[in-house]
Amino acid sequence: MKKTYTLDRFDNFFGVFLLRSDESEQLLIPNGLIDNSIKEGDIVEIQKTEYSYDIALLKEETEQIKDKESSLLDQLKNNK
Template sequence: MIKKYTLDSLDADFGTFLLREDESVQLLIPKNLINVHLHEGDIVEIIKTNENYKITLLQCETEEAMAKVSSLLEQLRNK
């Protein structure tokens, strides 16, 4: 099953991903199984296959989410 996640944090051992539809659900993936270069806040699709994960960066969705956050921050600054 394909699910969308946001990369919450990336430390020396694990990436912590939050499920987009319910951010209280976390997925910890060992760093050595993360097959793509990611930054905190990136939105990804994750497919679990046996012992591995197929992680795909959703560049457009990530850019849209960051633009929305930037716009909200700008609105807050201007109040």
């Protein structure tokens, strides 16, 4: 079953992914299994396989979230 996560951070030897629907749920995946194109803040879809993980970058969702965050930051800056 595929689930949607956000890459929160890289911590020592692992990528720490937070479940989008419940950020208190974390998934740790060894750095060697994570494609170098995936960066902190990216939204991904992850499916556990028998021996590894299938990780797919959700580019549109990531861009939408980044645009929304940028817009909110601009609003905060303009209200000061």
